[in-house]
Amino acid sequence: MADALRIEHLSKTFPGQSALVDVDLDVAAGEVHALVGQNGSGKSTLIKVLAGYHQPDPGGSAWANDEPLTLGDGDAAAAAGIRFVHQDLGLIGNLSTVENIALTAGYTTGVGGHIRWRDDVRRAREAMDALGLGSIDVKKPVDSLPPSQKTAVAIARAISGWEEGANLLVLDEPTATLPGADVERLFEVIHRLKERGVSILYVSHHLDEVFELADRVTVLRDAHKIATVPVAGLDHGGLVELIVGHRIDAATASVFGSDASSVLRVRNLHGGNVHGIDLDVHEGEIVGLAGITGSGREHVLELIAGQLPRDEGDVVVDGRVVKNYNPRSAIDAGIAFVPADRKVRGTVGPMSVRENLTLSDLTPHFVAGRLRHKRERDETHSWIHKLSIKTPGPEAAIGALSGGNQQKVMFGKALRLAPKVLLLAEPTQGIDIGAKDQIHSLVDQAAQEGVATFVATTDTDELVRLCHRVLVIVDGQIVAEISGGDISAEKIEHTQLQTSRRSA
Amino acid sequence: MINRLRLDKYSALYLWAFFMVLFTILRPDTFLTTTSFKLVTQENVINGVLALAFLIPLATGTYDLSIGLNMSACLVVINWIAKNTDLPQGVGLLLGLGVCLLAGTISGFVVVKLKVDSFIATLGMSQILTAFVLFVSPQTISGELSDAYKNVGAAQFFGLQRFVWYLLILAIIVWYVLEHTPLGRQMFATGGNPEAARLTGIRTDRLRWGSLIASALVAGFAGVVYSWKVGTYGQSIGPGYLFPAVAAVFFGASQLKGRPNVWGAMIALYALAWGVKGLNLIYTTQQWIRPLFEGVSLLAAVALASRNQIIKIRKRKTPIGQAVLEDLGVSPKEAAGA
Incomplete structure (x- = not known):
């Protein structure tokens, strides 16, 4: 049987940075093929080349169902039957399931071009029913649906009319933003697709999802393909090893003397994806927070700084209580926050x-x-x-x-x-190496002047470079603390992948 | 050459100069006279006050479409009090402004607390004020205001009626607050990026709420000016004043600073006013000339400003470098999920 997708020698270079180097990938017909790797390993770039969002470097080639496929061309990908469910789903929130499906699949029209709503509604019901969600109200705006059902609608939309020429479904981190219980429901949906023989390329951070769903897994690391292996012969530790590899850390963390007093004190913090964490940052200390996307890492600083409301918990700076969901109060207490997503929240x-x-x-x-x-x-x-x-x-x-x-x-x-406390979320995201070094020096300097600094970042090298101590968050709880000489990218990455919301 | 003239930033001034020259040539006897200078200046004071009313909330990114009806509401109260009570007319004035204060407070509540889009909230408030105005007096009220009252605003001062100077003072105050105080800066930050402003510790909700109260009061003041200038209340007065004010502010926003600003709005207002004046001298009976002219001018001015924006954006995309890398490769959101 022909491969649903085969890619050979794919490279992609951004100015000053290789995102993909000579990568091969093949997805057999009817298999669920997982694509895993750390942040910046090239997974996203690969998906974007496939979707036609990025142009690949010359030299690569690809086939879909043994037909040659032009990479970097969205129309060609669509014609080859490759369907995408991107991380942000791309649904139109105020339209119903029926309309969202019809926007892609085309409205069924009758005489004079009027929409035959009844047919469209039936089609949407059937599509959702096939995913085991026959009970949802397909006429309600999709924004009113719970997250897992929204994801299911996006999947239903992507596979509508599957039998007429569709070939491969690409799911890009479908669970990244889902709460734990919803993930289970989404798994059922994916199992149903698998039973129908749909070929799936499944991109994920969560290794237990790979073990639960995938037949084979391809691992990317630092823009290179490391391996493609059957999941059956693999254990958790082995997969982590493939993802993280053995690496020598360029810069090692300095050791922090623990006699300084605690400036930032957080107790029993709840809210967003965070479920009860305590932490202290001392004068002049740089503490890092590591965690995969969806672990709660992305919410901790926001909860402290008042960007997101806390469900519970106290934040105290030098004995001053910081009010919930009140940036002014945080600033008055001496907290300065440099948020991630500069364009939306910064400038x-x-x-x-x-x-x-x-x-x-x-x-x-x-x-x-x-x-x-x-x-x-x-x-x-x-x-x-x-x-x-x-x-x-x-x-x-x-x-x-x-x-x-x-x-x-x-x-x-x-x-x-x-400030007494400096909170940094993804401080060097999307900026070039030179500026990154300068920003790291600035952080060092601020800490030397006594600022208690707390950094949440997906960039593990950055944590190694900056931090005296690294906290690892998994499923909204801090599971490990790594300090001083023990801090290494390998250890952080191992730890953040180690446990998960479902095996815990 | 063309770029050095900064057509985008000073188009209203050029337009103004063009009208002055054109109509002076076409109508040398009537256009550029002391009388027409006075007339044009005085006739547009109400529009000017309303433009300021619209500008204040717009700085915070909030629309107030109820300014025309706030003006009517204040006007009807002033006239009704004068007609039906023995209270001093100054009390009527204060009561009129009080109604506007209340309306602005309610609009602010609806926008900030009930999270209704300001466009819709103030449109709704407009209709409620229409109801209020009709409830108070469905009939025209005229001749009730004393000359002593009217003279507070309409008496001559340095060759012009006093309210012209009041407008100038009001414009200076609004300009000062917006451009030279932390409050104004924080308002523009709220309008520019509310989320970033809030995270910077700016109380964006209060600013939006306060700006709607301020705009209602200033719009009420436009009603006061009307009562000094004309003195009559009629139920159709008010709604028609919305367009010139909005046009002046948006046209003006493309001028000088590239964001809503007081002098840009004032220049735009008077540039258009002189254009209308000149056209009225030539086409004495064709009423449709005025709205056509105003509409075309607004569209042309704003389009000219946007065109420059578009060119800037296009230019920025071409060089391959960090900016492109950011635009395509590693924008924050993608990198988070990579």
Whole structure:
């Protein structure tokens, strides 16, 4: 039987960075094939090349069902019967299941082009029924459905009309944002697809999902394919070994003297994906938080800084209680937060570098009833100099700067508050190596000046580079603490993959 | 050459200059006279006040479409009090503004607490105020306001009626607050990126709420100016004032600073006003000229400003480098899921 998909010698280079190097992949017809690897290993790039979002480097080739397939061409992928369910699902929230399916599959139309709603409704019911979800109301807006059902709708949409020429279903981290119970329900859906003989390429961080669902698994590491192996002959430890590999860490963590007093104190923190964690960060200490996506890592800082509401728990800075869901109170207590997702939560797009920088506290420049623009500019100049920000000047639009330089402005904005606690979420995400080093030096410097620093990042090398101590979060709870000389990328990665929400 | 003229930033000024020259040539006797200068300046004060009313919440990213009806509400109260009670007319003025204060507070509550889109919330408030106005007086009220009352605003001062100067003072205050105080900066940050502003510790909800109260009061003041200037209440007064104010603010937002700003709005308002004046001298009976002209000018000005934006964006995409890497390869969201 022909392979549903075969890729050979696929490479993809971004300026200054190889995302994929000579990667092969084959998905047999009717199999569930898992694709795993650490952040930055190239999984996402591979999926995006397949979906036509990225152009591959010349030299690679691919076949779908033995027919040659042009990579980097979305239309060709669609014509070859490759269907995608991306992580964000791509559903239109205020439309119903019926309409979402019809938007892709086409409306059934009658005389004069009117929509035959009854047929569309029947089709949607059948599609959901085939996934074991016949009971959901297909006429309700999909936003009102629970997360697992939304994912199921996206799957139903992707496989609607499967028999007419579809070939491969690509599921990109379908469980990343699902609560635990919903994951079980989604598994049932995938098992049903498997019974129907649908070929699936399944991208995931969660190794237990691989063991539960997949027939074979392909492992990527640092842009290279490491292995393709049957899941049957593999154990958990072996797979982790393939993913993480043996590596020598370039920079090792420094040891932190534990006599300093605790500045940030968090007790019994609940909210989002976080289910009861305690932590302390001491004066001058850099503590890291590691965890796979969905582990709660992405919510801890937000809960502390007031971006997300806490269900329960206390945050105290130097004896001062930080109110729940109140960024002002966090800032007043001495917390400065540099959020992830800079464009959405960090920068104010229509404003200049100066206006973005000074926004965190305008009072020093409000003299005698007037905001002194000249003083603001002087301060901005000094930060531009101090942080080596590359900008035409303080009045340049923030959007005109590169990502790294925008991030430096965000650092300046936080550091000028002279915070007691510095919270950093993905501080160097999407910025180039040079700027990354500079930002790391800034963090070191802040800590040396006594700031208690807490970093949540998916970049394990960054944790190794920066932290005195690393906390590992799994399923919303801290499962391990690694300190000083014990910190290594390998150990962090092993630990964060070790346990999971379902085997725990 | 064209770029050095900064057509995007100063198009209203060029337009204004163009009208002055054009109509001075076409109508040398009537266009550029002291009388028409006074007339155009004074006739547009109400529009100017309403433009400021619309501008304040817009800085925080909030629309207030109820400004026209806030004006009506204030006007009807002033006239009704003068007609039906023995209270001093100043009390009527304060009561009128009080109604606007209440309306603005309710709009703010609906937007901030009930999380209704400001566009819809203030549209709803408009209709409620329409009901209020009709309830108070379905008939026109005229001749009830004393000359002493009207003179507070309509008396001459340095060659122009006083309310012209009031507008100037109000514009300076709004400009000062928006451009030269932390409050104004925080309002623009709220309008620019509410989530980032909130995380910076800015109380974005309060600012939006407060800006809606301020805009209702300023719109009420437009009603006060109307009572000084004309003195009559009629139920159709108000709604028609929304467009010129909104047009001036949006046209003005493309001017000078690239975001809503006081002087941009004032320049845009008077540039259009002089254009209308000139056209009225030439086409004396064709009423459709005015709205056509206003509509076309607004669209052309805003399109010109957007065109420059689009060119900037296109230019930025071409060089292969970090920006492109970010746009395509490792944008934050993707990297998180990689």
